[in-house]
Amino acid sequence: MSPVEPFGARLRRAMDERGPLCVGIDPHASLLTDWGLNDDIAGLERFSRTVVEALADRVAVLKPQSAFFERFGSRGIAVLEKSVEEARASGALVVMDAKRGDIGSTMAAYASAFLEKGSPLFSDALTVSPYLGYGSLKPAVELARESGAGLFVLALTSNPEGGEVQHAVRPGDAAGRNVGATMLAHLAEENAGEAPMGSFGAVVGATLGDLSSYDLDINGPLLAPGIGAQGATPADLPGVFGEAVRRVVPNVSRGVLRHGPDVGALRASAERFAEDIRAAAAAAWRLR
Numbered sequence: 001m002s003p004v005e006p007f008g009a010r011l012r013r014a015m016d017e018r019g020p021l022c023v024g025i026d027p028h029a030s031l032l033t034d035w036g037l038n039d040d041i042a043g044l045e046r047f048s049r050t051v052v053e054a055l056a057d058r059v060a061v062l063k064p065q066s067a068f069f070e071r072f073g074s075r076g077i078a079v080l081e082k083s084v085e086e087a088r089a090s091g092a093l094v095v096m097d098a099k100r101g102d103i104g105s106t107m108a109a110y111a112s113a114f115l116e117k118g119s120p121l122f123s124d125a126l127t128v129s130p131y132l133g134y135g136s137l138k139p140a141v142e143l144a145r146e147s148g149a150g151l152f153v154l155a156l157t158s159n160p161e162g163g164e165v166q167h168a169v170r171p172g173d174a175a176g177r178n179v180g181a182t183m184l185a186h187l188a189e190e191n192a193g194e195a196p197m198g199s200f201g202a203v204v205g206a207t208l209g210d211l212s213s214y215d216l217d218i219n220g221p222l223l224a225p226g227i228g229a230q231g232a233t234p235a236d237l238p239g240v241f242g243e244a245v246r247r248v249v250p251n252v253s254r255g256v257l258r259h260g261p262d263v264g265a266l267r268a269s270a271e272r273f274a275e276d277i278r279a280a281a282a283a284a285w286r287l288r
């Protein structure tokens with residue numbers, strides 16, 4: 001059996017070939033209504049299928065937000081499974097945004113649900129919460145390595161409330177680092193020596209302004225939500241991420257989804273974001 005290509009390598013190639021944009025599949029009740037759909041399982045199914053049909057063959061990453069599927073119970077999860085399968089079959093990498101985190105023994109079960117080859121919800125990567133301690137994520141790190149999958153660890157989230165936890169300075173940390181910086185340091189260790197980049201990414205909000213006081217050089221991807229509905233723009237990316245912008249996977253969910261249900265309009269919106277991201281990165285390189 002040939003070894004599985006690690007997520008970091010697959011993501012790097014997808015970003016180079018398709019551009020780095022990640023579009024969210026976030027079936028908010030209000031979006032279902034705006035799309036002329038009912039807030040029920042049929043509406044959920046139509047919404048998800050439309051996003052996959054519109055974008056899975058052209059964007060690097062699709063990121064289903066599990067909460068909006070879980071809302072419908074087992075039938076919602078069945079739609080989620082199908083969306084993941086169809087998106088991957090059409091060439092998109094799927095980052096499952098489920099933000100799992102628990103004590104190690106339970107974390108192993110979450111890891112098995114999302115990162116074990118053959119699991120119905122197997123995804124290319126999973127978002128995880130390290131706030132039971134980074135070490136509690138070990139079972140997920142190990143299984144991700146084995147399956148060629150990846151993780152995105154919440155480090156500096158896009159929401160204004162995140163600082164209360166993530167900016168707290170760790171007692172006993174000789175370097176005086178805060179919790180967010182500590183997560184970035186763990187990820188840099190995880191990715192050490194990997195080429196073209198490691199599979200263990202951080203979630204770092206595009207809304208956060210200049211992050212030059214952080215060491216974002218983790219040799220892994222930086223998933224950057226916050227563009228569009230939360231107020232950040234593609235033009236903000238170089239100012240927020242500096243040199244690390246090359247490894248940023250900018251996420252837009254409602255900013256694209258609000259253009260549905262027309263497939264052409266969804267594609268046009270994603271292409272506009274992708275073009276603005278390209279232009280911002282190119283302008284930043286020219287200024288160096």
Ligand SMILES: O=c1ccn([C@@H]2O[C@H](COP(=O)(O)O)[C@@H](O)[C@H]2O)c(=O)[nH]1
Nearest residue numbers: 065157158159225228229230252253254
């Ligand atoms: O720090 C974070 C981590 C995750 N998210 C998720 O990303 C999308 C953003 O949606 P928009 O509609 O583009 O605001 C959503 O699924 C969040 O749960 C985040 O926003 N910030």
